Amino acid sequence: MVWNNHENSNMSDQHDVSTQSAGTVTVPDPHRRRLLKQLGIAGAAGTTAASAPAWGGSTLLDALGGFFQDQYQRMSPSEIEAALARIERKAKRDLGVDIHCDNTPPQAGVVFGYALNVSRCRGYRDCVQACIQENNHGRDPSSTAYIRVLELDHGQMNLEQADQYYDPETVPVPGKYYLPVQCMQCADPPCVKACPVEATWMEPDGIVVVDYDWCIGCRYCMTACPYWARHFNWKQPTIPADQVNPDTHYLGNRPRPVGVVEKCHFCIQRTRKGRLPACAEACPTGARVFGNLLDPHSEIRYVLANKPVFQLKSELGTEPKFWYFTD
Amino acid sequence: MIRPVTLCFPLVYLILTMAGVASHAADPQAGFQGYPEAPAFTVLPREAPLKNYPCMRCHDFLKVKTEPRQLRAPHPELDHGAGRFWCLECHDPENRNSLRTTPPIATNSNEIHTLCGRCHATQERDWYFGAHGKRVGLWQGEREILDCVRCHNPHQPAIQPRKPQPPPAVRSGLERPAGRPEPVVPIWEQAVDGLEQPREQQHE
Numbered sequence: 001m002v003w004n005n006h007e008n009s010n011m012s013d014q015h016d017v018s019t020q021s022a023g024t025v026t027v028p029d030p031h032r033r034r035l036l037k038q039l040g041i042a043g044a045a046g047t048t049a050a051s052a053p054a055w056g057g058s059t060l061l062d063a064l065g066g067f068f069q070d071q072y073q074r075m076s077p078s079e080i081e082a083a084l085a086r087i088e089r090k091a092k093r094d095l096g097v098d099i100h101c102d103n104t105p106p107q108a109g110v111v112f113g114y115a116l117n118v119s120r121c122r123g124y125r126d127c128v129q130a131c132i133q134e135n136n137h138g139r140d141p142s143s144t145a146y147i148r149v150l151e152l153d154h155g156q157m158n159l160e161q162a163d164q165y166y167d168p169e170t171v172p173v174p175g176k177y178y179l180p181v182q183c184m185q186c187a188d189p190p191c192v193k194a195c196p197v198e199a200t201w202m203e204p205d206g207i208v209v210v211d212y213d214w215c216i217g218c219r220y221c222m223t224a225c226p227y228w229a230r231h232f233n234w235k236q237p238t239i240p241a242d243q244v245n246p247d248t249h250y251l252g253n254r255p256r257p258v259g260v261v262e263k264c265h266f267c268i269q270r271t272r273k274g275r276l277p278a279c280a281e282a283c284p285t286g287a288r289v290f291g292n293l294l295d296p297h298s299e300i301r302y303v304l305a306n307k308p309v310f311q312l313k314s315e316l317g318t319e320p321k322f323w324y325f326t327d
Numbered sequence: 328m329i330r331p332v333t334l335c336f337p338l339v340y341l342i343l344t345m346a347g348v349a350s351h352a353a354d355p356q357a358g359f360q361g362y363p364e365a366p367a368f369t370v371l372p373r374e375a376p377l378k379n380y381p382c383m384r385c386h387d388f389l390k391v392k393t394e395p396r397q398l399r400a401p402h403p404e405l406d407h408g409a410g411r412f413w414c415l416e417c418h419d420p421e422n423r424n425s426l427r428t429t430p431p432i433a434t435n436s437n438e439i440h441t442l443c444g445r446c447h448a449t450q451e452r453d454w455y456f457g458a459h460g461k462r463v464g465l466w467q468g469e470r471e472i473l474d475c476v477r478c479h480n481p482h483q484p485a486i487q488p489r490k491p492q493p494p495p496a497v498r499s500g501l502e503r504p505a506g507r508p509e510p511v512v513p514i515w516e517q518a519v520d521g522l523e524q525p526r527e528q529q530h531e
């Protein structure tokens with residue numbers, strides 16, 4: 001990989017930088033951006049503990065540290081730690097909540113897959129609500145949601161004819177069926193190819209993630225995604241303090257800034273710790289099957305081997321790791 | 328030299344097999360043994376214990392009446408099997424505490440799937456392997472799943488329609504599309520001239 005050398009040298013450069021004061025950092029790398037970044041980080045890290053009330057907490061230092069923050073994959077462990085601490089402080093300032101933000105790494109030998117039983121789905125949208133709460137989406141009326149449930153006529157597969165705003169007294173409506181759509185975690189994701197700054201990539205466990213701090217908000221990825229799975233934050237998401245989920249992940253459900261793109265990440269903050277995604281947990285009909293594609297005894301492998309499965313728009317060759325099945 | 332103990336094993340095995348003890352498959356009384364190749368699981372117990380269990384508290388004193396009729400409370404209304412069913416399809420007439428499976432299980436058992444699976448065998452198989460039903464908690468490690476009766480009321484097993492959660496918001500500055508998408512008229516409801524012709528003419 002291109003980043004390997006880069007990352008190693010970066011790590012040795014950055015080692016113990018927090019113990020040095022900003023004035024005495026010697027920078028072996030002539031790269032200007034790195035110099036600035038190191039200064040920023042050293043400054044932020046060196047004065048984190050000390051209070052600077054004149055600036056309303058450590059806002060200025062955090063702003064500096066954030067400005068010089070590198071892309072996630074290129075950050076050294078100490079840089080990531082500083083970034084996580086900044087996220088936690090920012091949540092405290094903005095939302096008034098003590099959150100915990102980590103960067104739990106992928107598990108070895110695990111690639112996540114999802115299968116959804118179309119014959120069981122009844123269009124309740126319980127998964128949508130669970131996702132909004134789990135993933136710290138804004139609660140104001142125009143905020144984003146990762147899952148769209150499409151209502152389609154029997155005998156139809158034309159997504160242009162689908163209705164995502166259905167709201168009858170009771171579902172399922174006779175003659176209709178329901179097709180929840182979210183990020184398919186494509187094995188060959190066009191969104192990743194479209195991003196001009198490498199703010200989005202596929203992790204080793206198959207989850208396509210976004211570094212919200214590196215995203216420039218150009219929305220190229222949104223046009224590249226064939227499944228309408230990416231969502232843009234037109235406004236700063238606002239969440240009442242008592243509704244914030246404090247258990248967050250850097251690449252997952254941490255509070256996002258305005259002007260960046262986000263998408264379903266298979267509840268990375270839960271699934272990397274062995275838990276089921278919030279949508280699977282919320283589904284009252286058991287239509288959602290989640291698991292490890294590399295485990296031959298997993299439930300999802302049974303579904304793939306024994307049920308009639310299909311992928312959405314499989315002709316595009318994006319190889320979704322999200323299957324639909326019927327029984 | 329062969330020791331007597333070594334000789335004993337085949338002998339004991341033979342006797343046991345003939346008695347139908349050693350091999351479950353040979354014994355019809357042992358009933359369905361599940362799918363050994365399915366991943367191991369624990370069934371989460373009922374949320375609340377059955378209210379009127381044990382049934383024999385009352386039924387011990389009541390005569391067994393087998394003709395189907397409308398039952399009063401505390402018996403639930405039955406809407407299972409499209410009118411072809413009656414209590415005694417599942418409940419043992421002689422011992423109301425148990426259900427009619429092989430071997431019989433208690434009505435408040437956590438193994439209800441063995442009863443449901445007598446008719447719904449494909450669903451039961453899928454449930455064993457995880458394609459039907461619901462796993463809770465972790466995708467990794469111990470597999471905890473819900474039994475049939477956690478989602479289906481055994482007396483009215485169809486899941487009832489209900490109000491969906493609110494629809495998604497429309498992004499500020501945009502408007503929700505007026506009206507719903509044009510419904511598609513299925514081909515079988517469209518008038519197709521060619522389909523009206525008698526078969527004989529098409530063959531000529």
Ligand code: SF4
Nearest residue numbers: 183184186189191225
């Ligand atoms: S569904 Fe869309 S956002 Fe998700 S990986 Fe595929 S192209 Fe990317």
Ligand code: SF4
Nearest residue numbers: 195215216218219221
């Ligand atoms: S919006 Fe962000 S993630 Fe999407 S292509 Fe642009 S920079 Fe990349």
